[in-house]
Each structure stands twice: as structure tokens, then as C-alpha cells.
Amino acid sequence: MSQLFDPSRAYVLGDPELEIIGDRAKLAQWRHKGIGPAYYRLGRKILYRGADLNAWAEANRVDPGREAG
Helix, strand or coil: CCCCCCCCCEEECCCHHHHHCCCHHHHHHHHHHCCCCCCEEECCEEEEEHHHHHHHHHHCCCCHHHHCC
């Protein structure tokens, strides 16, 4: 699996690296709907672990060659 995010790092809303998967509004929608990557809510702060972001990205990977069939 390719590492899109540093697995040992924590990302907070506003970090430019999170723009890869969505802007603040999109991430808020996903949290409200209970979808998207795992996160921590620490008071009013939202925190994403790099390892969780990588796992979520891998789970949403599409391999076009394997979809035919």
C-alpha cells in the first residue's frame, strides 16, 4: 500500500494535506453522515491519524482492471 499520509502524524482541520481527500465542508458532511475516515473529537478539535487516513484511502482504492467481470 502506498502511504499518502505520514502514518505517525496527526492531522487537524486546516492542514493542507487533508485537501487530498476533501475540504473542511466535505469532511464535516462525512462526519455528520458517519462515513469517511476515522477521527478523534477532542473537545471542539477534530484530529485524524495518518495511519487511519491511509487505511481509509486503501479501502476506497479502485482498480479498474479488477472491476470487469
